[in-house]
Amino acid sequence: MAPNANAYTESWIATVKRECLDHFSCFSLGHVGHLVQTFIGYYNRRRPHQGLGNRVLSQPTTPRLKFDQNDEPIGSIGCRSELGGLLKCYYRRAA
Numbered sequence: 001m002a003p004n005a006n007a008y009t010e011s012w013i014a015t016v017k018r019e020c021l022d023h024f025s026c027f028s029l030g031h032v033g034h035l036v037q038t039f040i041g042y043y044n045r046r047r048p049h050q051g052l053g054n055r056v057l058s059q060p061t062t063p064r065l066k067f068d069q070n071d072e073p074i075g076s077i078g079c080r081s082e083l084g085g086l087l088k089c090y091y092r093r094a095a
Contacts, residue, residue: 015043023086038082046080046089 020039
């Protein structure tokens with residue numbers, strides 16, 4: 001009853017396959033479930049989306065950075081990786 005819904009669903013499935021499942025050999029349904037659930041969490045909470053100005057879906061506004069007297073951001077850059085390093089998320093540590 002919703003012809004556009006099929007296109008969005010096919011696009012989402014292609015994204016999961018291309019960005020996640022194509023990089024693994026899955027041996028069970030539980031393994032596929034773990035990979036997909038991890039990717040969904042990354043996609044919704046940490047992956048930047050270009051259509052939103054490179055913001056994350058769960059982040060309503062761009063966080064404000066604190067700067068020192070030399071106009072440099074305070075806090076070092078950290079990296080969080082998942083699924084053996086396939087999914088990486090960079091963030092600024094608290095000062």
